[in-house]
Amino acid sequence: MRELTEVTSGVWVATAKIWTSNTVVVVDDDGAALVVDPGITPDEVEGLAAAVRAHGWHVTAGLSTHPHWDHVLWSRSLGNVPRLATPRAIAALVGDVERGWTEAGAAAPGHERALFGDLVPLGTASEVPSGADVPLPPPVPRGCRVVVHDAHAPGHLALVTRGVLAAGDMLSDLEVPLLDVGPGGDADRAPGDPLADYRWALDVLERAVETYDVEVLVPGHGSVTFGRDAILDRFAADRAYLRALERTATAVSTPAEAEPEVADPRLADEWVAGEHAAQRAFLVGRRAGA
Ligand SMILES: [Zn+2]
Numbered sequence: 459m460r461e462l463t464e465v466t467s468g469v470w471v472a473t474a475k476i477w478t479s480n481t482v483v484v485v486d487d488d489g490a491a492l493v494v495d496p497g498i499t500p501d502e503v504e505g506l507a508a509a510v511r512a513h514g515w516h517v518t519a520g521l522s523t524h525p526h527w528d529h530v531l532w533s534r535s536l537g538n539v540p541r542l543a544t545p546r547a548i549a550a551l552v553g554d555v556e557r558g559w560t561e562a563g564a565a566a567p568g569h570e571r572a573l574f575g576d577l578v579p580l581g582t583a584s585e586v587p588s589g590a591d592v593p594l595p596p597p598v599p600r601g602c603r604v605v606v607h608d609a610h611a612p613g614h615l616a617l618v619t620r621g622v623l624a625a626g627d628m629l630s631d632l633e634v635p636l637l638d639v640g641p642g643g644d645a646d647r648a649p650g651d652p653l654a655d656y657r658w659a660l661d662v663l664e665r666a667v668e669t670y671d672v673e674v675l676v677p678g679h680g681s682v683t684f685g686r687d688a689i690l691d692r693f694a695a696d697r698a699y700l701r702a703l704e705r706t707a708t709a710v711s712t713p714a715e716a717e718p719e720v721a722d723p724r725l726a727d728e729w730v731a732g733e734h735a736a737q738r739a740f741l742v743g744r745r746a747g748a
Pocket of ligand 1: 524526610611627
């Protein structure tokens, strides 16, 4: 059974072994539960379902923050309930589902293919455009809303509820901002200006922090942060990284010269450093092609 920690009244977090991935469970007074990004390995997802049962809760809905494979997993043990995502996220996943499923099989084998990315749109494309801030209707527990943007992945959403921001793959203390550089790194299919998209999304999320009195930040990967100042520090760190990334990407002429020159402690991780080098090369390539 997975360990669930209550970060504020009615909001619980479970942390997976892989990539410090966080699952959020929002529970109403009657035990109705929303499960956000349920976890990575089949054992972990089963363990989450066991923990939900042990608490006496019943899952009424799921939510996927964005269309990357590690955020669109599920198990029958969690119940046959609507699993919500934005229409743009679903379209992005559908367009790339085999690659996602292959990645899932490599890192966390044993999931059920029929449940992989089996998502329903939480509104029409015009109802949840980038920048939308909308409440989630039942069967989602009351007091849940999502804020939508296109940083990191198309149709990425953050859940805001009970003073908690569940940010998906944003605002991590372990990962630098990871731009949407196209599915599987295919720059030809990347958005026009992912750096601008990311900055804009940080502004949107910071507004939500102020508007909804957020005091707890749960990143998709990394440590849960408490208190407004610490949360705003995460925004500042991400903006500083983006400034440095842009500077270093404009200072060189070819991707071959790309070396991490950005002073960010998160780059000490080898995988993060690799992602940093890749997005620097992406920006250099974009400039060269412009
Ligand atoms: Zn992601």
